[in-house]
Amino acid sequence: MLAFLLTLMLLLGIVIVLAYAERKVAAFMQDRMGPTEAGPYGSLQSVLDVLKLLQKEDIVPAAADKKLFKLAPILIFAAVFAGFAVIPFTPDLIPAGIGIGVFYLLAIISLDVVGLLMAGWGSNNKYAMLGAMRSVAQIVSYEIPAGLAILSVVMICQSLDFQEISYQQGVLLNRFPGLEFETNWLFGIEALGINTTNIGGITTWNIFRAPLLLVAFVIYFIASLAESNRAPFDIPEAESELVAGFHVEYSGFRFAILFLAEYSMMVLVSLVAVILFLGSWNTPLPNLTTLKFANWTTGTIGELSGILWGSFWLLSKTFVLLFLQLQIRWTYPRLRVDQLMHLCWKVLTPVALGLVLLAGIWRLLMV
Amino acid sequence: MTKSLLSGLWLTWRHFRNADKRRAPVPVMDGDYFKQPEGLVTLTYPYEAIPVPENGRYRLHNEIDDCIVCDLCAKICPVNCITIESVKATEDIGMTSDGTKKRLYAPVFDIDMAKCCYCGLCTTVCPTDCLTMTPVYDFAEVDIKNMIYHFTDLTPEQADEKKQLLAKQQEEMAAAKAAALAARKQQ
Numbered sequence: 043m044l045a046f047l048l049t050l051m052l053l054l055g056i057v058i059v060l061a062y063a064e065r066k067v068a069a070f071m072q073d074r075m076g077p078t079e080a081g082p083y084g085s086l087q088s089v090l091d092v093l094k095l096l097q098k099e100d101i102v103p104a105a106a107d108k109k110l111f112k113l114a115p116i117l118i119f120a121a122v123f124a125g126f127a128v129i130p131f132t133p134d135l136i137p138a139g140i141g142i143g144v145f146y147l148l149a150i151i152s153l154d155v156v157g158l159l160m161a162g163w164g165s166n167n168k169y170a171m172l173g174a175m176r177s178v179a180q181i182v183s184y185e186i187p188a189g190l191a192i193l194s195v196v197m198i199c200q201s202l203d204f205q206e207i208s209y210q211q212g213v214l215l216n217r218f219p220g221l222e223f224e225t226n227w228l229f230g231i232e233a234l235g236i237n238t239t240n241i242g243g244i245t246t247w248n249i250f251r252a253p254l255l256l257v258a259f260v261i262y263f264i265a266s267l268a269e270s271n272r273a274p275f276d277i278p279e280a281e282s283e284l285v286a287g288f289h290v291e292y293s294g295f296r297f298a299i300l301f302l303a304e305y306s307m308m309v310l311v312s313l314v315a316v317i318l319f320l321g322s323w324n325t326p327l328p329n330l331t332t333l334k335f336a337n338w339t340t341g342t343i344g345e346l347s348g349i350l351w352g353s354f355w356l357l358s359k360t361f362v363l364l365f366l367q368l369q370i371r372w373t374y375p376r377l378r379v380d381q382l383m384h385l386c387w388k389v390l391t392p393v394a395l396g397l398v399l400l401a402g403i404w405r406l407l408m409v
Numbered sequence: 410m411t412k413s414l415l416s417g418l419w420l421t422w423r424h425f426r427n428a429d430k431r432r433a434p435v436p437v438m439d440g441d442y443f444k445q446p447e448g449l450v451t452l453t454y455p456y457e458a459i460p461v462p463e464n465g466r467y468r469l470h471n472e473i474d475d476c477i478v479c480d481l482c483a484k485i486c487p488v489n490c491i492t493i494e495s496v497k498a499t500e501d502i503g504m505t506s507d508g509t510k511k512r513l514y515a516p517v518f519d520i521d522m523a524k525c526c527y528c529g530l531c532t533t534v535c536p537t538d539c540l541t542m543t544p545v546y547d548f549a550e551v552d553i554k555n556m557i558y559h560f561t562d563l564t565p566e567q568a569d570e571k572k573q574l575l576a577k578q579q580e581e582m583a584a585a586k587a588a589a590l591a592a593r594k595q596q
Contacts, residue, residue, distance in 0.1 A: 069428075069449075070428035070449070071424050073424055073428075073448070073451075075449055075451040075453070078453065369422065373420070374414075374417060
């Protein structure tokens with residue numbers, strides 16, 4: 043229960059910051075100023091937006107399928123929020139440390155699609171319906187390259203446990219039960235003879251431990267943009283065509299929940315990208331002979347220093363990825379539906395399939 | 410394709426990095442007006458504003474002390490937004506600042522800024538240059554009645570007094586005239 047509340051608070055905080063950052067970053071990239079009036083530099087803008095939404099009337103259209111309409115936002119948010127249960131925030135802090143975390147996450151996020159379809163269908167509105175159909179088509183398609191990219195990580199790490207995958211990517215490798223005698227080699231190639239187990243830092247991140255995961259990271263990142271309905275894959279809520287997509291008919295608290303779910307999804311996919319590819323809560327600074335940067339910036343497991351450093355690195359890396367998502371939104375134009383499907387099925391999926399094959403060969407030969 | 414994707418990201422990143430710079434609120438007469446390619450372009454209007462040109466035509470102002478109530482402005486106004494009533498002065502009421510003798514009071518000198526088309530004709534015909542255009546352009550009102558600007562320096566009571574004075578003087582003059590006429594007839 044405590045984990046639930048803490049995660050919810052943390053998530054609300056991150057989403058508030060993210061909504062503000064989105065407006066400011068968008069403004070700066072378009073040579074505007076963004077919010078300036080509410081609080082210093084407009085920093086209270088998103089808090090006030092939420093307060094405004096909570097005061098608004100909760101309108102349920104007369105022709106809507108009321109049960110589905112009312113349930114959908116809760117289901118969507120619950121599906122996304124449940125994904126946070128298996129996210130390791132620090133070396134010893136994880137809401138639910140289950141051994142099949144990756145599998146659970148992929149499964150629970152898929153529930154999102156059901157909620158979207160309920161919202162679109164229940165609204166009894168053609169724009170909502172079109173948006174929901176596009177959304178479902180897009181998310182179901184892009185789960186395949188994303189899943190394959192994650193699969194290649196799982197094959198190389200030989201684990202479905204997010205915490206074990208995290209431990210493998212840093213100087214704490216041998217502290218995880220069952221990994222006491224493991225070693226990390228530079229680029230994962232034992233023949234080079236450079237043992238990076240105690241160097242840690244960026245050299246043991248998955249994209250360096252197995253360089254072919256760099257390609258998997260790019261594929262996963264593109265697919266995750268599509269899964270969270272972000273530009274340039276935002277055809278489900280293309281403002282110029284569909285008004286707002288599946289949430290056209292929502293107002294007040296229910297709209298706030300949908301909004302929260304959407305931003306939570308962005309945070310979640312970025313967290314997963316960081317954990318699987320960019321070293322999770324591990325520091326990016328390596329140990330260099332006597333300068334033990336990695337040890338200094340890791341802290342001690344089980345103590346406050348370990349918790350602070352771990353969450354600091356995890357969240358800062360996540361925010362870098364979130365910034366990249368925002369920048370991409372304001373850089374690239376929206377893809378057409380056929381271009382979207384072409385990219386997914388004819389480009390990303392074959393490459394990801396090849397990666398899975400390569401990851402298997404890599405696992406057999408290199409370790 | 411990768412190259413064009415990256416150059417797109419580079420472009421937005423460059424704009425993001427330049428967000429600490431601001432466009433200076435220089436007037437259009439300034440040589441740098443069109444030479445500020447970097448930084449945020451937003452002007453936070455109520456707090457800062459681009460200065461207007463000196464020959465700009467904005468809100469009218471009448472310096473009533475210098476007005477000789479000649480009615481030329483009201484006559485040339487293409488939209489009839491100036492309303493003037495005049496009352497002849499019974500005594501000497503001084504001069505304007507450029508030395509023209511004032512002979513009339515103006516109990517009513519109203520300009521309806523909601524009707525005004527800002528053509529500036531009234532300011533060109535004004536013989537004493539008392540009617541001018543100011544650089545003020547932000548004077549929106551909630552009630553449209555407040556768009557009518559009253560420039561008279563007389564209160565209604567004073568205006569009535571002046572009218573009565575004039576009527577009295579005219580009566581006296583008429584009486585004097587009648588008396589003179591009667592006297593001539595008797596001769």
